[in-house]
Amino acid sequence: xxxxxxxxxxxxxxxxxxxxxxxxxxxxxxxxxxxxxxxxxxxxxxxxxxxxxxxxxxxxxxxxxxxxxxxxxxxxxxxxxxxxxxxxxxxxxxxxxxxxxxxxxxxxxxxxxxxxxxxxxxxxxxxxxxxxxxxxxxxxxxxxxxxxxxxxxxxxxxxxxxxxxxxxxxxxxxxxxxxxxxxxxxxxxxxxxxxxxxxxxxxxxxxxxxxxxxxxxxxxxxxxxxxxxxxxxxxxxxxxxxxxxxxxxxxxxxxxxxxxxxxxxxxxxxxxxxxxxxxxxxxxxxxxxxxxxxxxxxxxxxxxxxxxxxxxxxxxxxxxxxxxxxxxxxxxxxxxxxxxx
Numbered sequence: 001x002x003x004x005x006x007x008x009x010x011x012x013x014x015x016x017x018x019x020x021x022x023x024x025x026x027x028x029x030x031x032x033x034x035x036x037x038x039x040x041x042x043x044x045x046x047x048x049x050x051x052x053x054x055x056x057x058x059x060x061x062x063x064x065x066x067x068x069x070x071x072x073x074x075x076x077x078x079x080x081x082x083x084x085x086x087x088x089x090x091x092x093x094x095x096x097x098x099x100x101x102x103x104x105x106x107x108x109x110x111x112x113x114x115x116x117x118x119x120x121x122x123x124x125x126x127x128x129x130x131x132x133x134x135x136x137x138x139x140x141x142x143x144x145x146x147x148x149x150x151x152x153x154x155x156x157x158x159x160x161x162x163x164x165x166x167x168x169x170x171x172x173x174x175x176x177x178x179x180x181x182x183x184x185x186x187x188x189x190x191x192x193x194x195x196x197x198x199x200x201x202x203x204x205x206x207x208x209x210x211x212x213x214x215x216x217x218x219x220x221x222x223x224x225x226x227x228x229x230x231x232x233x234x235x236x237x238x239x240x241x242x243x244x245x246x247x248x249x250x251x252x253x254x255x256x257x258x259x260x261x262x263x264x265x266x267x268x269x270x271x272x273x274x275x276x277x278x279x280x281x282x283x284x285x286x287x288x289x290x291x292x293x294x295x296x297x298x299x300x301x302x303x304x305x306x307x308x309x310x311x312x313x314x315x316x317x318x319x320x321x322x323x324x325x326x327x328x329x330x331x332x333x334x335x336x337x338x339x340x341x
Contacts, residue, residue: 011263073099183219187309255340
């Protein structure tokens with residue numbers, strides 16, 4: 001059996017989709033599972049043992065490009081896939097498996113994708129409150145209950161891979177490392193303030209920790225702000241200076257990680273590192289970090305979660321009033337769970 005996954009376009013969603021991949025292998029031993037995915041999520045797929053080939057989809061967010069999709073579909077048609085699992089709910093995400101003539105195309109009905117999806121699931125949000133559960137449901141027959149529990153995602157990072165990444169970046173592994181992921185692609189209402197990260201960095205530096213700042217090029221500015229505001233710590237700002245593959249290895253080498261609700265939060269959870277996840281405008285109800293070693297910190301104000309990119313009230317109290325001491329206390333608990341205490 002050969003099957004093709006049409007992957008989500010977000011790193012965190014792609015990590016959570018691994019619950020489906022593992023369930024498919026349980027149902028079909030010997031399955032060959034390939035993935036069609038954008039280049040920016042490919043590194044997490046390459047660290048999943050269930051995945052064979054990762055086929056690049058060159059399309060930007062929202063880009064239709066019918067002619068290019070047709071030509072890519074004709075290339076995929078020669079690979080002989082019997083099934084396609086279409087994880088995004090958009091109409092355009094279902095076009096390539098349809099144009100490639102893959103016989104069974106599985107997904108939620110989504111944007112009126114009748115015909116494009118021929119094994120259609122109907123979403124019951126009450127029965128499947130989490131995104132990971134919705135992905136896993138695609139491994140079952142439409143209408144069948146989802147067997148639980150689900151396996152948490154797991155990404156691979158070996159000591160050899162970590163050593164190679166450190167060498168490539170000209171870095172040394174120290175005894176105690178705290179990684180901060182201060183960015184969040186969705187918007188400012190998901191980002192814990194830089195001054196709080198800086199205060200936390202100072203507290204951890206006083207306890208002997210080196211602090212690494214990880215994220216995309218868009219996060220370099222907030223990383224620079226953390227360094228400027230820190231009075232004791234000397235964090236290393238790696239935002240935009242690493243590949244996602246290297247960020248995976250650096251997170252795996254850390255004692256614990258402090259993250260906003262972001263793609264790197266889900267990467268940390270899948271690496272099974274002790275994790276402190278800071279929530280402001282969003283909620284862990286739909287996309288929680290899937291790890292027994294995750295601690296969620298939230299003030300749970302009356303105005304949150306609002307799920308807005310920017311605070312509609314103009315004060316961002318859900319994050320501004322979440323002080324560094326509260327997160328530090330969670331870090332000290334995480335320290336006891338790690339090998340770095």
